[in-house]
Amino acid sequence: MTEPVPASPKAIEALRDAGPEAPPRSQWRDVWDQFRKHKGAMFGGAFLVFITLAVLFGPWVWTLDPQQLDIRNKDLRPIWTALWDSSAKTAIGHPFGTDNLGRDQLAQMIYGGRASMAVGWAAMVLSLFIGTAIGVIAGYFRKLDGILMRMTDLFLSLPILPLLLVAVTLFRQPLRANFGPEGGMFILIVTVIGITSWMPTARIVRGDVLALKEREFVLAARSIGTTPWKIIQRHLLPNVLSPIMVSATLGLATAIITESALSFLGVGFPSDFPTWGKMLADAVPRMVDFPERVMLPGIAISLTVLSVNYLGDGLRDALDPRLRGR
Numbered sequence: 001m002t003e004p005v006p007a008s009p010k011a012i013e014a015l016r017d018a019g020p021e022a023p024p025r026s027q028w029r030d031v032w033d034q035f036r037k038h039k040g041a042m043f044g045g046a047f048l049v050f051i052t053l054a055v056l057f058g059p060w061v062w063t064l065d066p067q068q069l070d071i072r073n074k075d076l077r078p079i080w081t082a083l084w085d086s087s088a089k090t091a092i093g094h095p096f097g098t099d100n101l102g103r104d105q106l107a108q109m110i111y112g113g114r115a116s117m118a119v120g121w122a123a124m125v126l127s128l129f130i131g132t133a134i135g136v137i138a139g140y141f142r143k144l145d146g147i148l149m150r151m152t153d154l155f156l157s158l159p160i161l162p163l164l165l166v167a168v169t170l171f172r173q174p175l176r177a178n179f180g181p182e183g184g185m186f187i188l189i190v191t192v193i194g195i196t197s198w199m200p201t202a203r204i205v206r207g208d209v210l211a212l213k214e215r216e217f218v219l220a221a222r223s224i225g226t227t228p229w230k231i232i233q234r235h236l237l238p239n240v241l242s243p244i245m246v247s248a249t250l251g252l253a254t255a256i257i258t259e260s261a262l263s264f265l266g267v268g269f270p271s272d273f274p275t276w277g278k279m280l281a282d283a284v285p286r287m288v289d290f291p292e293r294v295m296l297p298g299i300a301i302s303l304t305v306l307s308v309n310y311l312g313d314g315l316r317d318a319l320d321p322r323l324r325g326r
Helices: 007-017 029-034 039-061 079-083 105-140 143-157 162-179 181-195 199-212 216-223 228-265 278-287 292-319
Strands: none
Touching: 007 162, 029 181, 029 292, 039 105, 039 292, 105 143, 105 181, 105 199, 105 216, 105 228, 105 278, 105 292, 143 199, 162 228, 181 228, 199 228, 228 278, 228 292
């Protein structure tokens, strides 16, 4: 019987572990790496943060009252108009000029952006909550699927703008009497936009839930007696977070445009309350003489909606594992 040959030191060194392995990469780290490659999404996120901070903290920096009338300084042009029109009346204290009643345009832009963004965020959250709840319930509970989806189809078939105008006309006075002119209209506009824009979210979430509830981890949770609500909370909702986030960005843009349209038509906030849509409506009669009054709120609305759409595109690409790493 031969004795075993001792292993050489080099062989032992080759079998020895080099050290602890690096921890696995986080999924959100991969999402961020993919998201920052999308230049449009990075611009959209940065501009959305900038405009949100500007409308939140702007009144503490620019302290002029947007509703203060100053007839002596009415129809002042923005400072930069002096570059091509030396005869234009400008004022250092009003960099964006004043309107036909002497109200400061920069202060109105800040306060108008605050109202438009507040309506957009609140209506987006409401529509997201309704759409997610209906989509999850319809996708998981087969008995409720037909009823809820037919209701969704009914809401999709309704003309949204006429429905908004009818709702504002019917409920404006009672809400104003109970919550004040601004508070009542804020509640009314947010509620109407929220309950008329949840349908795309519901259809997207339902489709994902229908696919997820047949996966192995859901079947395993159901086999050990987990209640449906626990399955929805622990297994389904975390896995439909990606389409919900993308739908949230698109819902925010839709809510801002809808609020601006209502204010432009004169059925939104009171006439003395500044919003971007109301500024557009006030500037239209004199847009030939003062085109900047139309351009300023129009550019603000366009850039905000464009940045939100770019942000949604970036989130959709980053949260899709099939596109990650391209």
